[in-house]
Structures are given as C-alpha cells and as structure tokens.
Amino acid sequence: MSKRQRGRNVARVLGSIFNLNGSAHFVHWHFLSLSVANVVVFVLMLVVFAAAIAMPFPGSRARSSKS
Amino acid sequence: MSRRLSNRELNAEAARPWRGRYKPYDLLKELCIAIAVVATLTLALTILFSSPDEKPSTIAQWSRQMPNDFLTTAVAELDGSSDTATYGPPYNHNGDGQHLAFIHLQQWLGVSHPINTAQDFVFAPLASVPNDPALQSAIAAYQAAPAKTQAAWTNAYTTGLTKATSGAGGSVRLPAGTYGPVSTMMSALLADAQSGGLDGNLLTSSQFFQTDYTRPLLFMADGGLLAARAQAQHLLGTQWGMMNETGSYPGQVWLWLYTYWYQVNPIANSANADIIVFAIMALLSLGLILVPFIPGIRDIPRWVPIYRLIWRDHYREARAAPLPRPPVPHPPAGAAP
Amino acid sequence: MPPDRLLPDRQPAYMSSWIYIFGALTLAALVVIIASGVLLSLKGPAWWHVTSVGHFFNSIHLWSVELFFFFMVIHLWGKFWMAAWRGGRSRTWMSGAITFLIAVSAAFTGYVSQQNFDAQWIATQGKDGLNSIGVGAFFNVLNFGQMYSYHVLLLPLVVVGLTAAHVLLVRRHGIVPPLPLPGVTAEDLKPVPTPGNGGAPVS
Numbered sequence: 001m002s003k004r005q006r007g008r009n010v011a012r013v014l015g016s017i018f019n020l021n022g023s024a025h026f027v028h029w030h031f032l033s034l035s036v037a038n039v040v041v042f043v044l045m046l047v048v049f050a051a052a053i054a055m056p057f058p059g060s061r062a063r064s065s066k067s
Numbered sequence: 068m069s070r071r072l073s074n075r076e077l078n079a080e081a082a083r084p085w086r087g088r089y090k091p092y093d094l095l096k097e098l099c100i101a102i103a104v105v106a107t108l109t110l111a112l113t114i115l116f117s118s119p120d121e122k123p124s125t126i127a128q129w130s131r132q133m134p135n136d137f138l139t140t141a142v143a144e145l146d147g148s149s150d151t152a153t154y155g156p157p158y159n160h161n162g163d164g165q166h167l168a169f170i171h172l173q174q175w176l177g178v179s180h181p182i183n184t185a186q187d188f189v190f191a192p193l194a195s196v197p198n199d200p201a202l203q204s205a206i207a208a209y210q211a212a213p214a215k216t217q218a219a220w221t222n223a224y225t226t227g228l229t230k231a232t233s234g235a236g237g238s239v240r241l242p243a244g245t246y247g248p249v250s251t252m253m254s255a256l257l258a259d260a261q262s263g264g265l266d267g268n269l270l271t272s273s274q275f276f277q278t279d280y281t282r283p284l285l286f287m288a289d290g291g292l293l294a295a296r297a298q299a300q301h302l303l304g305t306q307w308g309m310m311n312e313t314g315s316y317p318g319q320v321w322l323w324l325y326t327y328w329y330q331v332n333p334i335a336n337s338a339n340a341d342i343i344v345f346a347i348m349a350l351l352s353l354g355l356i357l358v359p360f361i362p363g364i365r366d367i368p369r370w371v372p373i374y375r376l377i378w379r380d381h382y383r384e385a386r387a388a389p390l391p392r393p394p395v396p397h398p399p400a401g402a403a404p
Numbered sequence: 405m406p407p408d409r410l411l412p413d414r415q416p417a418y419m420s421s422w423i424y425i426f427g428a429l430t431l432a433a434l435v436v437i438i439a440s441g442v443l444l445s446l447k448g449p450a451w452w453h454v455t456s457v458g459h460f461f462n463s464i465h466l467w468s469v470e471l472f473f474f475f476m477v478i479h480l481w482g483k484f485w486m487a488a489w490r491g492g493r494s495r496t497w498m499s500g501a502i503t504f505l506i507a508v509s510a511a512f513t514g515y516v517s518q519q520n521f522d523a524q525w526i527a528t529q530g531k532d533g534l535n536s537i538g539v540g541a542f543f544n545v546l547n548f549g550q551m552y553s554y555h556v557l558l559l560p561l562v563v564v565g566l567t568a569a570h571v572l573l574v575r576r577h578g579i580v581p582p583l584p585l586p587g588v589t590a591e592d593l594k595p596v597p598t599p600g601n602g603g604a605p606v607s
Contacts, residue, residue, distance in 0.1 A: 016113075016114065016115060016116050016117030016463075017114060017115050017116075018115055018116055019117075020116050020117075020119070020314050020315040020316050021119060021121075021313075021314040021315075022314060022315060023299075023300075023314075023315075024300070024301060024311070024314060024315040025315070026301060031330055032307075033301070033306060033307050034307060034310070035301065035310075035311050035312075035315070035317075035318065036315065037312070037315055037316055037317040037318070038310055038311070038317055038318055038320050040317070041317045041320050041470070041474065042320055042323075044474075045474060045477060045478060048474075048478060049423075049478050049481055049482070051422070052421070052422040052423045052425075052426070052478065052482070053373065053376050053377055053421065053422070053423055053482075054376065055422050057380070057420040057421050057422055059090070059420070070589070070590070071586075072584060072588065072589070072590060072593070073590075076590050076593060077487075077490055077583070077584070078490050078491055078492065079491075079593075080490075080491070080581075080584060080593050081490035081491025081492075081493070081580055081581055082490075082491035082492050083491075083581075084578075085416045085578065085581060087416065087417060087418070088416070088417040089414040089415065089416055089417060090414060090415060090416075090417050090419075090420075091413060091414050092412070092413065092414055092415035092419070093413065094411055094412070095411065097425070097428050098428055098431065098432065101425065101428040101429050101431065101432035102432040102435055102436070104429070104432065105429060105432040105433050105435075105436050105468065105471055105475075106432075106436055108467075108471060109433075109436055109440075109464050109467045109468045109471060110464070112463075112467040112470075112471075113460065113463040113464050113467055116463070116467075117459065117460075117463045118459065118462050118463040118466045118467075119522065120452070120453060120459065120462075120518075120520050121520055121521040121522060122520060122521060123519065123520050123521050123523070123524050124521060124524060154535075156535070156538075156541065157535060157540050157541045157544075164535070164536070165535075165536040172536070172537045172538035173535055173536055173537070173538050173540075175538060176538030176539075176540075176541035176542075177541060179541040179542065180541075180544060278547065278548050278549025278550075278552075279544070279546070279547040279548065279549060279550075280527075280546055280547070280548055281544060281546040281547060284524060284527060284528055284546045285528075285546065287524070287528075288528035293521075293524060293525055293528060296521060296525070297525050302525055304529065308529075309529075312522070313521065313522050317470060319511065319515075320473070321473050321477065321508060322508070339536070341532050341533045341535075341536035341537075342536040342537055344533070345533060345536060345537050352501075352505055355501045355504075355505075356497075356498050356501040356502060356505075357498070358484070358489065358497060358501075359489035359490075359493075359494035359497050359498070360494070365487065365489070367484075368484060368485050368486065368487040368583070369487065369583060371485075372586075373485040374485060374486055374487070374582065374583045375585075377421050377423055377482070377485065377486060377582075378418055378421070378582040378583075380418070380420045380421075381417070381418035381420070381582050382582070382585060384417070391596075392592065392593070392594065392595065392596045393593070393595045393596075394595060394596060394597075394598045395595040395596065395597050395598065396595070
C-alpha cells in the first residue's frame with residue numbers, strides 16, 4: 001500500500017460514514033416541533049430505561065454467600 | 068387496621084444496615100467494563116457520524132451577501148436605534164433591561180462592558196481608514212451638526228435603504244435624498260467591511276492580542292445574517308432551537324424544558340421573557356434538588372410502583388424466606404437497662 | 405472511610421437489575437469526555453477545524469457528552485423510581501442533581517467555545533438570558549477566552565469534585581434497600597428486643 005493510499009484510508013476512517021450535515025427533518029405535532037435526531041435520542045432513552053428494568057439480570061437466582 | 072408507612076418510618080427502615088444476603092461484586096471491574104463499553108460506543112458514533120462544524124459568519128461575508136442589511140444595521144448603530152444601542156446593562160444605560168416585578172438584576176449589576184455603538188462600530192473604524200480626506204471631513208461634519216440634523220440625515224438614509232437597489236459585487240444604490248455626510252460614511256464603512264478590514268478593526272480596537280469577540284458578535288447579531296442562518300437550521304428560540312444542533316445531528320436534548328417555555332405565548336412574547344423563563348427554571352431546578360423533602364413528589368415512586376419491577380427478584384426471595392424483624396440496637400456498655 | 409467501605413467486594417443481593425449500571429456508565433462517559441478534552445487542549449482550540457485528526461477527537465468529545473447526558477438522565481430516572489434518597493441519602497440525591505445542573509453549564513461553555521457558526525449563534529442568543537439575570541455582567545459568553553477557561557479548567561474541576569462527593573456519599577450510605585411492599589406495616593418494621601440487652605428497647 002502506498003503512503004498516499006494509507007493516508008486516504010486514515011482520512012476515510014477519521015471522516016464519517018453518514019453525512020449528517022444536510023438539512024434536518026422535523027417532527028411536528030400540535031405545538032411540538034422536534035428534530036428527528038432529538039426524537040430518536042429521546043425514544044432510545046425510554047427504550048433503554050424500559051429494557052434496563054425489564055431485562056432479567058444474570059445470577060439473580062444463584063445462591064451466594066450469606067451476610 | 069394496617070396503615071401506610073410514614074415518610075419517617077420509610078427513612079428509618081432504609082437507614083438500617085442490610086441484614087439479608089450479599090453477593091460478590093467487583094466495582095473496579097464494573098467501572099473498567101463501563102469505560103470500555105462507552106469508549107467503544109463513542110468510537111462507533113464518531114466513525115458513523117463525525118461532528119458538525121459549520122463555518123462562522125464574518126462581517127466581510129455579511130456585508131457582501133446582504134449589503135442592504137449591513138447598511139441598515141450600521142446606520143442604526145450610528146443613530147442609536149439598534150438592539151445593542153438600546154440594550155441597557157451590561158453594555159450601556161440606554162435601556163432598562165429585563166425585570167421580574169421589583170427584581171431588576173440586569174440594572175443592579177450595572178454596565179460592565181461599555182459599548183457606545185456610534186463610536187465603537189462607526190467612528191472608530193472609519194477613523195482608521197487612511198488617505199481619505201473626504202471621509203474625514205464627512206465625519207467631522209456629522210459630529211459637528213446638531214442632534215436634530217443628524218437624526219434627519221439618518222432617518223432619510225434608513226428610508227432610502229428601503230428603496231435601494233443592489234448592484235454587482237455587493238454594491239447598494241440609494242435613490243436621491245438628503246443624506247448629508249451619512250452617505251459617504253456608510254459607503255466607506257461598507258467598503259471597509261467587504262474588504263475584511265472591519266472584522267479585524269472591531270476585534271483589535273483596544274489591544275493587539277484578543278480573545279474577546281463581544282464587539283464583532285454584537286454588531287453581527289444586530290443584523291440579519293446570523294438569524295437567517297439560524298432560521299434555516301431551526302435554531303431560533305421559537306423553533307425549539309435551544310435543543311437543536313446544526314444539520315441533522317442530535318442537539319442538547321436535556322434543554323427540552325428550558326426551551327419549552329419560549330414556545331408558550333404569554334411568556335414568549337413578553338419583553339421580560341428571558342428573566343421569566345429563568346425564574347421558572349430556577350424554581351423547577353430547586354425542586355429537582357429538593358425532591359427528598361417535597362411531600363407528594365417524594366411519594367410518587369410509591370404510588371407508581373415501578374420499584375416492584377426493579378426489585379422483583381428481591382421480593383420473590385423475601386416471600387420465600389422473609390427476613391426477621393430488625394433487632395433493637397444494643398445499649399452502650401454501662402448504660403442503665 | 406475504611407478501604408472495604410470505599411471499595412467493597414460485595415453488594416446486597418437486591419442489587420440485581422440492569423438499572424444499577426447507569427451510574428458507572430455515566431462516570432465512564434465522564435472519563436472519556438475528560439480524556440478527549442485533554443487531547444483537544446494539547447493542540448489548542450483551532451486544531452479541530454484544520455485537521456481530520458483534530459476533527460476526529462472533537463467528534464469523540466461531542467459523542468461522549470451526548471452519552472454522558474443520556475446515561476445520567478436514565479440514572480436519575482432509575483434513582484427517582486427507587487426513591488433512592490431514603491435512609492439519610494438525601495445529600496446523595498442533592499449532589500447528583502446539582503452535578504447535573506453544573507454539567508449543563510459546562511456543556512454550554514463548550515458549545516460557545518467551538519469557534520464556528522453554532523458558537524456564534526448560541527453565544528449571541530445565550531447572552532440575553534444571562535444578561536437578564538445580571539450574570540452577563542461578569543460572565544460574558546461573547547468572550548471566547550473567558551468561556552474557554554471556564555470550559556477546560558474551572559467547570560471540569562467543579563464537575564469532578566461534585567461527582568467525587570456524590571460517589572463517596574454512595575459508598576458511605578450504601579445502596580438504598582428496596583421499598584417495603586404495600587402490605588408491610590410499621591409493626592412489621594418495629595425492632596424486637598433480642599436476648600442480651602435485657603429486652604428493653606433503646607430509644
């Protein structure tokens with residue numbers, strides 16, 4: 001691999017796969033106007049919170065040393 | 068009849084040392100795994116999406132792209148009618164600033180960054196334009212004229228700008244009118260701005276090394292370029308802008324409640340909107356900090372039993388093998404029985 | 405605090421839910437924020453605009469901030485629904501809430517230190533809010549030098565100090581035990597005399 005090719009590969013990794021610099025999309029509902037990105041973050045938070053509470057935790061039934 | 072546990076009883080129970088089962092737990096290992104997970108997630112997000120970096124606006128760009136808006140702003144700085152000129156503290160005494168009932172914090176903290184818009188944004192930069200005796204005599208003529216005459220000139224110029232036509236290369240052609248020396252001054256300021264000289268002039272006006280962008284930013288913010296760019300990116304206060312980022316990036320989602328109040332009409336349209344919103348958020352933030360002490364709020368977790376899901380393993384175990392009642396603490400040695 | 409309280413090797417068995425990892429995830433995100441911030445400060449505030457390596461580390465810094473607030477809010481939600489302030493743990497809750505608010509200010513100083521259009525807009529808008537309460541008289545968001553100093557030194561010191569206090573309080577008081585189920589009464593929780601102390605309750 002030439003030095004230039006290595007440099008280009010590094011630049012490609014340091015760049016980004018998805019370009020989010022274009023104009024944003026928005027979700028409009030009554031008086032709410034939220035960017036899709038923010039809605040995704042908020043929904044993800046709710047999903048992760050719900051999953052954290054609902055998912056079984058490993059070793060929960062295992063017996064362990066008493067106090 | 069059993070009654071609901073009081074807050075005091077709940078606290079006493081929660082303060083007792085745990086008498087039930089323990090399990091081995093390596094906190095350091097947990098933290099190391101967490102750091103590895105977060106570092107990996109961050110790296111993945113970086114490689115997938117990078118980060119936004121919209122180039123800043125300059126006064127040169129503003130004056131070339133929107134010369135009419137630039138001149139309208141410049142003459143408003145000259146005649147003291149711009150937002151900065153009438154702002155009040157901390158920039159000048161030409162406005163009362165915002166207040167909430169009798170609380171005038173903006174006024175009480177005073178003028179700490181004095182700005183005289185006519186002097187700082189017009190006369191000082193023009194004074195540094197070399198080899199232009201016509202300009203210097205125009206400035207002298209303006210400064211020597213009575214206030215009423217100055218106002219007549221600037222009002223005529225402002226009205227003339229509404230009927231002006233834009234020419235090639237960012238030029239502006241006003242209809243004939245009685246503008247006095249204002250026309251010469253504004254043309255020179257426009258040329259200085261379009262050449263890039265005004266960006267530097269406003270920044271280094273007091274000393275060579277600068278890190279304070281107050282003057283160029285206030286001047287630009289008085290005009291329409293920053294707001295036009297912001298509106299295109301949904302960053303205006305009335306567009307839930309405080310939460311948003313340029314492009315399609317996620318913004319500051321945690322500011323959702325702060326920005327919400329700027330969409331609510333009696334507040335959003337008020338001249339004191341900022342201090343009102345701040346007061347509401349200060350109160351709510353205090354409420355967040357003091358949750359443990361607020362009856363009702365601190366009881367919500369008991370009323371909405373999400374805790375039964377969180378601790379379902381514990382409750383299942385406790386049903387099978389209930390813990391005995393807590394022992395009375397032993398009296399200290401030598402105490403009377 | 406004795407070492408086995410500071411770094412215990414066991415925890416109560418009721419600590420068996422994924423919700424408990426979000427404090428550690430928040431702390432981990434803070435570590436990545438500070439590490440990437442240190443790297444950015446090594447080459448100065450203009451670096452990330454002119455090289456792709458600099459831009460890369462700026463992206464790490466931005467996304468670790470997003471993750472920091474993401475995990476911190478879920479941690480806050482979990483602690484609220486657990487009523488984790490019980491049993492003398494109110495200072496733990498309060499220090500956490502204050503850390504959140506100071507972190508928002510620290511992020512704000514970062515946004516106005518970006519030296520790009522976003523920084524120009526946020527600064528010229530943010531100044532109105534801060535001026536309205538008089539804070540703008542001594543905290544000038546249009547002054548890049550001042551904002552950068554707050555961002556890389558003063559506010560990180562406060563955030564780290566508050567976080568340390570918060571974690572120490574957690575270690576001091578232990579993880580809050582589960583809420584008693586609705587059927588549990590005060591009689592069930594009343595201490596019983598045990599052989600050895602004469603059967604007399606101590607107030």
